[in-house]
Amino acid sequence: MKHVVTHDLGQERAKAAAVAAFDSYAQKFSKYSPKVDWTSTNKAQISFQVKGFTLSGALEVLDRSIEMDLDVPFLLKPFKGQALSVIEGEIKEWIQKAKTGAV
Numbered sequence: 001m002k003h004v005v006t007h008d009l010g011q012e013r014a015k016a017a018a019v020a021a022f023d024s025y026a027q028k029f030s031k032y033s034p035k036v037d038w039t040s041t042n043k044a045q046i047s048f049q050v051k052g053f054t055l056s057g058a059l060e061v062l063d064r065s066i067e068m069d070l071d072v073p074f075l076l077k078p079f080k081g082q083a084l085s086v087i088e089g090e091i092k093e094w095i096q097k098a099k100t101g102a103v
Contacts, residue, residue, distance in 0.1 A: 003084045006067045007095045011042060014095070015061045016103045021094040022046070025087065046070075050079055066091055 007014050016033040019036075026034045034056040036059070039045055046068075057070035068087060072080040097103050 005067045005088050006089050007066065009065060009098055010097060011061055013098050014066060015042060017090060017094040017098040018061055018066055020103050021090040025066045025090045050076055056084060
């Protein structure tokens with residue numbers, strides 16, 4: 001199931017905000033070993049570790065939204081919403097910063 005964060009930044013500024021959000025996330029939550037691998041200009045593979053399991057997924061930056069989709073092992077399904085919520089919070093924070101020119 002895709003999780004969508006809307007924005008009005010355009011694709012280039014939204015990607016800058018997404019990169020900054022993941023950099024911030026990686027520092028704040030380093031114990032989860034977050035990783036992002038940009039596979040194209042606007043698509044990335046993301047992953048992190050929770051309780052010995054890897055959660056992985058995709059992120060796509062579009063003109064008016066950032067879409068995320070996580071593949072979560074069955075035993076960790078209860079954590080999917082929490083993980084998406086934390087990632088969404090970081091992205092929204094950096095979207096706001098991009099609007100003020102901080103990114």
